[in-house]
Amino acid sequence: MNRLLIVSNRLPISISRKNGDLRLQRSVGGLATGVGSFYKSYESLWVGWPGMNVQRKQEEEKDRIVDMLKKEQCHPVFLSPYDIKHYYDGFCNNTLWPLLHYFNLFADYDPKTWQVYQRVNERFCDAVMEVARPDDVIWVHDYHLMLLPQMLRERLPDAEIGYFHHIPFPSFEVFRNLPWGKEILSGLLGADLIGFHTYGYVRHFLSSVRRLLGYEHTFGEVRTGTRMVRTDLFPMGIDYHRFADSAGSTPVQKEITRIRHKYGKRKIILSFDRLDYTKGIPLRLEAFDALLTKKPEYQGKVSLVLVAVPSRTSVSSYQMLKKRIDELVGRINGQYGTTDWIPVRYFYNFLPFETLVAFYSAADVALVTPLRDGMNLMAKEYVATRTDGTGVLILSEMAGAAEELAEAVIVNPNDQDAVIEAIEAALAMPEKEQAERNRAMQKRLMRYDIEHWVGDFLNRLSDARAVRVERSEQIVTPAIREELVTDYAAGKDRLLLLDYDGTLVPFAAKPEKAVPGDATREVLEALSRTPGNEVVVISGRDRSTLDAWFGAMDLGIIAEHGVWIKERSGEWRMPEALSDEWKGEIYPLLELYTDRTPGAFIEEKDYSLVWHYRRTEPLLGAQRAKDLKDDLLHLTSNLNVGVMEGNKVIEIKNNVVNKGRAALNWVSRHAWDFILAIGDDRTDEDLFEAMPPEAYSIKVGLSPSRARFNLVAQRDVLPLLRRCIERDKDGAAGKKEKPGREKSLIESAAPG
Ligand SMILES: O=P(O)(O)OC[C@H]1O[C@H](O[C@H]2O[C@H](CO)[C@@H](O)[C@H](O)[C@H]2O)[C@H](O)[C@@H](O)[C@@H]1O
Numbered sequence: 142m143n144r145l146l147i148v149s150n151r152l153p154i155s156i157s158r159k160n161g162d163l164r165l166q167r168s169v170g171g172l173a174t175g176v177g178s179f180y181k182s183y184e185s186l187w188v189g190w191p192g193m194n195v196q197r198k199q200e201e202e203k204d205r206i207v208d209m210l211k212k213e214q215c216h217p218v219f220l221s222p223y224d225i226k227h228y229y230d231g232f233c234n235n236t237l238w239p240l241l242h243y244f245n246l247f248a249d250y251d252p253k254t255w256q257v258y259q260r261v262n263e264r265f266c267d268a269v270m271e272v273a274r275p276d277d278v279i280w281v282h283d284y285h286l287m288l289l290p291q292m293l294r295e296r297l298p299d300a301e302i303g304y305f306h307h308i309p310f311p312s313f314e315v316f317r318n319l320p321w322g323k324e325i326l327s328g329l330l331g332a333d334l335i336g337f338h339t340y341g342y343v344r345h346f347l348s349s350v351r352r353l354l355g356y357e358h359t360f361g362e363v364r365t366g367t368r369m370v371r372t373d374l375f376p377m378g379i380d381y382h383r384f385a386d387s388a389g390s391t392p393v394q395k396e397i398t399r400i401r402h403k404y405g406k407r408k409i410i411l412s413f414d415r416l417d418y419t420k421g422i423p424l425r426l427e428a429f430d431a432l433l434t435k436k437p438e439y440q441g442k443v444s445l446v447l448v449a450v451p452s453r454t455s456v457s458s459y460q461m462l463k464k465r466i467d468e469l470v471g472r473i474n475g476q477y478g479t480t481d482w483i484p485v486r487y488f489y490n491f492l493p494f495e496t497l498v499a500f501y502s503a504a505d506v507a508l509v510t511p512l513r514d515g516m517n518l519m520a521k522e523y524v525a526t527r528t529d530g531t532g533v534l535i536l537s538e539m540a541g542a543a544e545e546l547a548e549a550v551i552v553n554p555n556d557q558d559a560v561i562e563a564i565e566a567a568l569a570m571p572e573k574e575q576a577e578r579n580r581a582m583q584k585r586l587m588r589y590d591i592e593h594w595v596g597d598f599l600n601r602l603s604d605a606r607a608v609r610v611e612r613s614e615q616i617v618t619p620a621i622r623e624e625l626v627t628d629y630a631a632g633k634d635r636l637l638l639l640d641y642d643g644t645l646v647p648f649a650a651k652p653e654k655a656v657p658g659d660a661t662r663e664v665l666e667a668l669s670r671t672p673g674n675e676v677v678v679i680s681g682r683d684r685s686t687l688d689a690w691f692g693a694m695d696l697g698i699i700a701e702h703g704v705w706i707k708e709r710s711g712e713w714r715m716p717e718a719l720s721d722e723w724k725g726e727i728y729p730l731l732e733l734y735t736d737r738t739p740g741a742f743i744e745e746k747d748y749s750l751v752w753h754y755r756r757t758e759p760l761l762g763a764q765r766a767k768d769l770k771d772d773l774l775h776l777t778s779n780l781n782v783g784v785m786e787g788n789k790v791i792e793i794k795n796n797v798v799n800k801g802r803a804a805l806n807w808v809s810r811h812a813w814d815f816i817l818a819i820g821d822d823r824t825d826e827d828l829f830e831a832m833p834p835e836a837y838s839i840k841v842g843l844s845p846s847r848a849r850f851n852l853v854a855q856r857d858v859l860p861l862l863r864r865c866i867e868r869d870k871d872g873a874a875g876k877k878e879k880p881g882r883e884k885s886l887i888e889s890a891a892p893g
């Protein structure tokens with residue numbers, strides 16, 4: 142495998158200053174411990190922040206840090222106190238973190254922190270560019286760097302780029318609060334593969350992409366118009382054996398004995414997290430308090446060991462939370478504590494690995510009740526350490542981990558009675574049942590461990606990239622473009638079949654707004670005036686609209702997908718005899734669907750009916766379109782009409798009519814020495830199919846097509862046509878192009 146370049150906000154190793162000296166220590170948090178547990182077994186380099194402020198002037202210190210981290214396969218991105226305040230404390234932890242965890246009332250929308258977030262993402266991009274090798278696999282992690290995949294894509298168009306999102310992705314109704322949602326989503330879509338912990342997060346992400354950017358998806362693949370991006374779920378695993386094996390090690394056993402001795406016969410309930418409001422610590426304490434009040438028989442019999450690891454201490458919501466927890470612990474201990482029993486044992490610090498495992502092993506119950514949690518590795522770690530099978534995990538249904546740990550006692554953390562019941566059930570659970578539940582979870586955790594997780598993600602990433610490369614072979618590259626332009630210039634009899642909506646002009650929310658602008662008109666005028674050219678505009682639109690737009694030009698027109706055709710300086714005619722009697726039977730059904738689908742409307746043409754749903758809520762529109770199609774198939778089975786799906790439209794028209802048949806009126810008339818057919822939607826597939834093999838048939842957009850080539854996006858169509866015009870003017874020999882024009886055309890065509 143090629144070298145793996147990991148990029149995350151925090152490096153797995155943090156640097157701090159103590160008595161003027163630099164010290165290395167392990168970083169806190171699931172990302173650092175999870176990803177940190179495997180990266181050294183790969184040929185890899187990890188780019189990120191070493192967790193310490195370094196002032197601009199401290200160049201010498203920076204060099205030392207670079208050297209120290211090099212030995213750890215890490216490369217630092219230095220952040221100033223200003224960056225940390227506005228990017229890390231600000232946009233990351235005061236905007237994205239609360240919003241994406243459904244704490245939207247905590248989220249602050251400050252344009253200044255957004256600006257610094259963008260700048261710091263650029264800084265990370267520069268840092269990657271400093272160290273990246275051509276074949277590196279780049280794996281970006283988490284919400285701090287959501288703009289980075291696209292930034293990297295712009296600088297490294299062919300690179301294999303993955304992104305993993307470690308925290309929840311909320312529903313669109315929550316995500317839409319973010320004023321910069323579109324930019325954030327576009328930033329992520331620079332990746333080839335975007336991974337999440339759960340299917341729910343994937344669905345929410347896809348729905349936001351559809352709603353905010355208008356990009357559709359099938360089987361988790363997003364079509365951006367320029368690229369395909371895969372999304373999938375990869376529930377992060379742990380280094381299972383490290384936890385299971387350590388539980389039996391001598392130092393851990395010693396620590397367990399010390400802890401057990403301290404608590405005697407009392408049952409230990411363990412509450413262990415970073416001090417974060419998403420973890421639900423106050424509610425958990427309140428539930429414990431209520432248990433002691435409602436069931437006094439537990440007083441003196443159980444202790445809650447509360448370990449809260451300091452985190453993001455300069456963010457005010459975290460400071461307030463710390464105060465609240467201190468108060469609650471004081472209140473509970475003051476109310477129930479006795480000379481020989483402290484109900485809540487509170488530790489506010491980071492625990493080294495051995496102590497952590499000892500606490501997991503000594504606890505009878507682990508009470509893990511976050512209000513929202515991307516995954517929660519500590520729940521998995523607790524289960525892994527229980528090698529003798531004992532111990533009960535109480536787990537919040539709001540943690541990503543709950544999807545895999547179904548044998549835990551699952552609770553809603555907001556339901557105090559349920560939490561109390563769960564604690565009681567856990568304390569009373571027979572060992573046999575504990576073991577049955579734990580063994581089932583252990584089996585799963587052992588199989589899908591961290592190594593498996595990494596392998597799974599990286600395999601899918603290389604797969605996604607391979608598919609992108611395969612599909613891009615169809616793309617009109619600068620070389621293919623040159624060939625086309627040269628053939629055009631060399632041709633004497635040229636037929637140009639040009640679809641209108643989505644090809645000559647972009648889509649608009651209302652069809653009547655998609656009028657041909659000056660640029661489109663100029664290109665069509667120039668092409669149709671060129672001797673030897675036969676230009677035909679092909680559209681599903683009605684005759685009168687097309688006449689109003691193009692009637693004065695010297696070109697042919699196909700209207701209503703081929704119901705009507707008009708030769709240059711000829712009259713409109715119907716190439717086939719058609720009936721419109723069926724309309725009366727179909728119209729009421731379309732009306733019914735229109736009434737039930739806000740934003741939908743019906744368009745009536747001479748020999749076809751169209752149901753438009755571009756302006757509807759996308760999911761509703763898509764669902765209704767599917768249902769309508771089914772209903773239409775029944776209703777039209779005895780009529781000589783077909784149902785056709787276009788771009789956000791369902792069109793019902795006479796069976797014999799299609800764009801390909803209509804185009805044959807021109808194709809078969811002459812021995813053309815150059816044919817170009819461009820279109821963007823399914824109705825154009827008939828056109829492509831009717832073309833002779835040597836014709837340049839081009840599908841606009843990247844979905845599979847019968848066309849020979851794909852053009853990345855609609856914005857590339859006019860430059861391509863302009864290029865033909867210019868080359869023709871300069872003569873078939875192909876004189877040198879003006880450098881400025883050449884550059885812009887090639888750039889606009891470049892994939893990615
Ligand atoms: O780096 P910090 O600001 O100190 O925060 C620590 C980490 O917290 C978050 O962890 C998440 O990742 C875990 C592993 O995927 C997951 O189990 C947990 O539910 C998440 O909250 C954050 O996503 C990391 O970036 C932070 O480093």
Ligand SMILES: O=c1ccn([C@@H]2O[C@H](COP(=O)(O)OP(=O)(O)O)[C@@H](O)[C@H]2O)c(=O)[nH]1
Pocket residue numbers: 169170171172174175414415450490491492493494497516517518519520522
């Ligand atoms: O004192 C501590 C507390 C936590 N951790 C590690 O920090 C990670 C916490 O990850 P989790 O997914 O549970 O939550 P996060 O803090 O990332 O939100 C786990 O791997 C723990 O083993 C640790 O090493 N020492």
